[in-house]
Amino acid sequence: MTQTDARTLILVVPHWRTIAAGTGYNIPAVVVNKNRVVDATPAAMSHGIVPGIRRREAQSLCPDLEIVADDEERNITRFNSVVAALESVTPRIEITTGGRCSFLTRGPSRYFGGDQALGQTVADRASEALSAMIDVKEIPTAVQPRIGIADSRFAASLAAVSQDTSCVQIVPPTTSRDFLAPFSVRALTDGDSPLAEADDLVDILQRLGLETLGDVASLPGEELYARFGTQGLFAHRLSQGMDGRTPVPQPVSDVAFGEREIDPPADHVETVVFFAKALADGVHRQLSIEGLVCVGVLIEVESDHGEVSSRFWRHEHQFTSTDITDRVRWQLEGWYNSETAPTGPLTMVRLLADEVVPDDGYQLGFWDKETPNDERAVRSLARIQGMLGSDSVTTVQHEGGRRLVNIEQRIPLAATTFDPDRTIASPELSTAPWPGRLFAPLPVVVLTQAQKLEVTDSQGRRIRVSGRGQIEGTPVHIQSKNLGLHSIAAWGGPWPLEERWWDSTRNTRQARFQFLLANGTAHLCVIENGQWWLEASYE
Amino acid sequence: MQKASVAVSLVNDLRQSSAPVVLAHDRTLPVVDELTGLFNGKGLKQGSTTEVSGTGAVSLAVALTVGITRSKGWVVAVGLPELGSSAASDLGVQFRRWAFVDEPKDQAGEVIHALTGAVDLILIGPEIRLRASHGRKIAARMRERGTSVVTVGDAGRCNLQPSVRLRVNRTEWTGLGHGYGRLTSRKVEIELVNRGVDSNSHRQLLWLPDGEGRLSAVDQDNEWTSQSEFCSRDEQKILTDLDKQIPWAS
Numbered sequence: 001m002t003q004t005d006a007r008t009l010i011l012v013v014p015h016w017r018t019i020a021a022g023t024g025y026n027i028p029a030v031v032v033n034k035n036r037v038v039d040a041t042p043a044a045m046s047h048g049i050v051p052g053i054r055r056r057e058a059q060s061l062c063p064d065l066e067i068v069a070d071d072e073e074r075n076i077t078r079f080n081s082v083v084a085a086l087e088s089v090t091p092r093i094e095i096t097t098g099g100r101c102s103f104l105t106r107g108p109s110r111y112f113g114g115d116q117a118l119g120q121t122v123a124d125r126a127s128e129a130l131s132a133m134i135d136v137k138e139i140p141t142a143v144q145p146r147i148g149i150a151d152s153r154f155a156a157s158l159a160a161v162s163q164d165t166s167c168v169q170i171v172p173p174t175t176s177r178d179f180l181a182p183f184s185v186r187a188l189t190d191g192d193s194p195l196a197e198a199d200d201l202v203d204i205l206q207r208l209g210l211e212t213l214g215d216v217a218s219l220p221g222e223e224l225y226a227r228f229g230t231q232g233l234f235a236h237r238l239s240q241g242m243d244g245r246t247p248v249p250q251p252v253s254d255v256a257f258g259e260r261e262i263d264p265p266a267d268h269v270e271t272v273v274f275f276a277k278a279l280a281d282g283v284h285r286q287l288s289i290e291g292l293v294c295v296g297v298l299i300e301v302e303s304d305h306g307e308v309s310s311r312f313w314r315h316e317h318q319f320t321s322t323d324i325t326d327r328v329r330w331q332l333e334g335w336y337n338s339e340t341a342p343t344g345p346l347t348m349v350r351l352l353a354d355e356v357v358p359d360d361g362y363q364l365g366f367w368d369k370e371t372p373n374d375e376r377a378v379r380s381l382a383r384i385q386g387m388l389g390s391d392s393v394t395t396v397q398h399e400g401g402r403r404l405v406n407i408e409q410r411i412p413l414a415a416t417t418f419d420p421d422r423t424i425a426s427p428e429l430s431t432a433p434w435p436g437r438l439f440a441p442l443p444v445v446v447l448t449q450a451q452k453l454e455v456t457d458s459q460g461r462r463i464r465v466s467g468r469g470q471i472e473g474t475p476v477h478i479q480s481k482n483l484g485l486h487s488i489a490a491w492g493g494p495w496p497l498e499e500r501w502w503d504s505t506r507n508t509r510q511a512r513f514q515f516l517l518a519n520g521t522a523h524l525c526v527i528e529n530g531q532w533w534l535e536a537s538y539e
Numbered sequence: 540m541q542k543a544s545v546a547v548s549l550v551n552d553l554r555q556s557s558a559p560v561v562l563a564h565d566r567t568l569p570v571v572d573e574l575t576g577l578f579n580g581k582g583l584k585q586g587s588t589t590e591v592s593g594t595g596a597v598s599l600a601v602a603l604t605v606g607i608t609r610s611k612g613w614v615v616a617v618g619l620p621e622l623g624s625s626a627a628s629d630l631g632v633q634f635r636r637w638a639f640v641d642e643p644k645d646q647a648g649e650v651i652h653a654l655t656g657a658v659d660l661i662l663i664g665p666e667i668r669l670r671a672s673h674g675r676k677i678a679a680r681m682r683e684r685g686t687s688v689v690t691v692g693d694a695g696r697c698n699l700q701p702s703v704r705l706r707v708n709r710t711e712w713t714g715l716g717h718g719y720g721r722l723t724s725r726k727v728e729i730e731l732v733n734r735g736v737d738s739n740s741h742r743q744l745l746w747l748p749d750g751e752g753r754l755s756a757v758d759q760d761n762e763w764t765s766q767s768e769f770c771s772r773d774e775q776k777i778l779t780d781l782d783k784q785i786p787w788a789s
Contacts, residue, residue: 373659374636377613380657381638384650394641396624396634410624413638439721441752442626444598474718490715492722514722520594520710522722536623538712538722539597 006243007173009105009118010156011126012146013082015039016099019134020078021068025143028062030055033070042142073330075099078133080334082145083311085129089122094296094314102156102314105149119147119168151176154193154238158183176241181214185235188213193238194316201231213239229379230386256294256353258283265304265345269332272301273325276349280324283351291390291412293318296355299331303342309335312354324351358390381413443524443536450533453480453525455488455515465511465527469496478515478523480534490516494527568659568687569606571631573756576743577705577731582606583660584702585685588678590694593707595727597622598630598747600662600691602754605631607660612636615654617643618664619691629752648673656684665692674698704732708742714750724749726757 013019017039023029028044030037032055040049040058047062059065075098083093083101090108095101105118112118126145131137148159150171158180163169171179180187185205188195195201210216216224217239224232237243258279266272276299287294297319300310313319313327328349335341381393394410455463457473464472471494479485493513510528517523522538567582575581583589583603591600601622604614613636616622620641628634643650647667654661655677669677678699681688688694694701708730714723724746731741744757 373611373613376657377615377636377638380653381615383653384640387646387649387653388640388643392640392642394639396628396637396639410639410641440629440750441722441724441748442623442629444601444623444626444630445621446623448620471718490712490717490720492715492718492720514715516712516715516722520712522712522715522725538725539595 006153007105007109007149007151008102008153008156009108009115009122009147009149010100010102010153010160011086011122012148012157012160013079013099013126013130013143014146014161015041015143016079017070017075018068019130019143020075020098021071023066023068025134025140027066028064029066029068030058031068031070038070042140072098072326073333076330077334077337080331080338081133082126082129084338084340085125086122089118089125091310092312094312096314096316100157102153109149115149115170116168119149119170123147123167150179150241152238152241152243154243155180155241157193158187177217177239180239180241181212181217183213185210185213185216188235188238193234195231195234195238196316198231198235201228201235204228205235229382256283256287256356258351260349262347262349265347267345269329269336272332272346272349273329276328276351277321277325279349279351280321280328283353284319284321284324287353287356289412292356292358294324294353294356295319296353297324297327298350298352298354299324299328300348300350300352301328301332301335301346302348302350303344304347305342305344307340307342307344309342314355318357385413438524441538443538445537445539447535447537450526450535451480451482453478453483453532453534455479455513455525455527455532462530462532463527464530465494469494469511471511475513475515478517478525483523483534486517486519488515489518497526566685568612569610570603571606571609571754573745573754574602574606577729577741578703583687583689585687586682587702588681588688588690588694588699589703589705590690590692590701591705591707592692594710595707595725595747596691598626599705599707599727599729600689601627601630601632602747603689604637604660604662605754608633608635608637612659613638613657614660614662615640615658616662616664617647617650617654618667619662620664626748626752630748630754643667648677651688652677652680655680655686658686661686661688663688663690663697667697669697669699671698702733706730706732 015025017031018025018029018041021029021031023041025041026043027041028047028049029041030044030049031039035055037049037051037053037055037058039051044058044062044065047065049058049061049065055067059067076095079095079098079101083095086093086101089112090103093101093103105115109115109118112121123145126147127139130143130145131139134143144167146160146163147168148156148161148163148171149169150156150159151173155171155176159169159171162183185202189197189199189202205216210219216235219236221233221236224236226232228235260275260279262272262275266275284294295316295318296312296314298310298312300308302308309331311331313324313331315323319327385393391412393413395413396410455475456477456479457463458476460477461473463475466472475488475491477485477487491513494511495513497510497512498508508528510526513525513527515523515525523534524536524538526533526535566585567578568585570578570582578584589603591603593599597619607614609631614632615638617640619639622639624632624634640650648669651661651663651669652673674697677688680686688697688699690697690699690701706729707727709728711726712722712724713726714720725748727745727747729743729745731743746753746755746757749755
């Protein structure tokens with residue numbers, strides 16, 4: 001992706017949470033989440049209330065403060081009317097969160113005759129929608145929509161919020177780096193960036209004497225990567241005016257797409273959400289198997305009268321399947337409450353993972369680290385993933401089955417939510433209910449690929465098993481390329497194992513044996529269609 | 540009465556404050572009770588290399604990690620793609636803080652170096668080889684950071700100096716006859732050789748595994764029940780002759 005391709009417009013409505021909450025902007029009011037102020041009206045801010053302080057502290061600063069609880073669903077569904085006003089500018093608007101949306105400017109900018117004209121148009125339309133919403137003629141400057149256009153999302157988001165005098169700020173092409181240079185490194189956590197929660201990193205950077213983004217940008221990227229891992233690399237890329245992660249060019253594969261017909265057609269939001277949940281799970285799982293995560297998703301819902309609601313959503317880190325399901329719900333609530341609400345029941349839901357990036361292991365930073373050891377270990381494993389590829393580090397997942405290869409499942413660490421306290425279902429083979437199971441003790445070496453083997457009687461003839469599961473002959477010698485030739489000291493079997501007998505093309509018949517060799521080693525072997533295989537060893 | 544209790548608490552305080560500082564090389568990683576006999580009642584020395592060899596080395600190496608995984612320590616197995624995780628969890632391993640790097644390819648040195656200092660124990664598989672320069676660097680870092688290594692097979696190929704060598708000297712399976720029964724348990728004799736001035740050797744009998752796939756102690760009175768079934772030299776010759784006669788199965 002070249003720089004002009006990534007050029008982005010970001011629209012930010014200041015104090016959006018208070019607007020969505022319906023508090024008047026001229027009375028002191030705050031929106032509170034988990035006892036912390038997350039947003040405050042201009043009137044409240046004039047009392048010295050800033051986001052981040054405790055609810056009680058805010059009340060002590062302003063006794064007649066109005067307090068509203070935060071609600072992400074409300075934040076986003078109410079924002080839909082602003083976004084709808086912009087859809088005449090471009091159809092491809094991505095909502096990151098309530099009060100903040102973005103789109104790529106390449107097409108629209110040319111159509112409207114340049115970035116300045118585009119920015120002004122967007123500002124006018126958004127202001128119009130906003131004034132209709134809060135029911136005033138002239139929007140006060142404090143809550144006027146802010147627009148930033150720059151070469152990267154991060155730069156655009158800073159351009160949007162950093163301007164006081166005018167509500168449109170444009171960073172000319174290729175100058176994003178210079179624009180960002182004077183900003184404090186603190187900006188890394190509050191811009192539209194994948195480092196929103198990396199306060200630790202910013203603290204360290206400041207203690208190292210790196211005060212501005214320019215300082216960070218002038219360091220060699222590899223050094224930052226070596227010292228701080230993925231976060232360091234992000235910090236470097238962002239401060240150079242690039243996007244944190246490079247999107248994988250489309251199309252990745254079919255897996256990034258999911259479609260589901262709703263039959264019978266549904267009138268209820270929850271029914272559609274239920275279908276979408278299964279879709280989202282599938283798409284998410286498939287992507288993670290390929291070592292990818294989704295940061296942008298297109299959600300489309302159709303009604304049986306042919307009406308379509310189609311919307312892009314963006315996530316700063318990555319969408320989990322629950323995140324996607326939430327977005328479906330929000331989109332539908334917004335659709336039903338809008339002027340273009342569907343007139344018929346809904347028939348189809350479609351998900352397209354529109355923007356996918358390689359899973360860089362950044363999500364590892366989010367799970368609760370119980371001990372400092374966990375953090376160190378996970379960081380080093382993430383580094384090894386970086387060295388050898390995302391599927392090089394694996395962890396254990398036990399699955400049911402009768403064959404050892406089915407039971408011994410390793411899955412890439414990148415495909416799991418790597419929580420040290422996750423429950424791992426113990427296989428408990430010895431108590432498993434199915435016939436044909438293996439008995440404890442189990443072999444401690446399980447070959448990833450079975451090896452060919454010859455088992456013979458004292459005359460050198462191959463031992464066979466009859467169709468009735470009877471052994472023909474007495475096994476005396478065992479021979480293979482890797483083991484060499486050995487005499488058999490003791491043996492047990494055959495234990496027949498028949499799978500999928502109902503399916504003539506896929507059914508298999510095996511007989512299992514245990515052989516104890518004269519050198520003291522013990523092995524698990526099978527015979528299938530007259531061929532002996534070494535499957536595992538009791539090493 | 541009160542004076543006496545004050546005196547006792549004073550003595551305790553004094554005892555605590557005058558206790559010798561624990562040096563890095565005295566710190567140990569926990570091992571399960573059945574194995575503490577091999578380590579003078581303690582555990583695996585931090586920052587040390589332990590070499591495990593003989594028939595049953597993989598089981599023994601896995602058994603050494605059980606105590607660590609139970610106390611929230613991290614174990615990474617490098618180059619052990621064939622390790623049976625079901626058998627390992629029967630032995631008592633908890634896989635929550637356990638990861639595999641199956642094929643480090645030609646970057647084994649870099650991988651192990653990256654893990655040193657970040658995890659508690661690195662299990663190194665029999666196919667892994669390290670250059671002398673890597674081995675030296677890793678050993679120095681292990682001593683400094685307290686990460687321990689267990690090698691399956693000779694530690695020399697990784698250019699690491701084992702401070703403890705554990706060898707499975709003798710094994711005996713029970714439960715399997717000629718065409719009947721199944722493998723139920725294995726008795727092993729483990730010999731420990733310490734390096735250095737206080738070189739001494741221990742022997743210990745263990746069930747590895749016992750009838751339920753676990754590790755358990757052997758009653759010392761328990762004799763080896765059957766005759767040793769290892770090949771005599773004559774037998775070996777017959778086998779070698781046979782080897783030439785039987786065509787390869789392919």
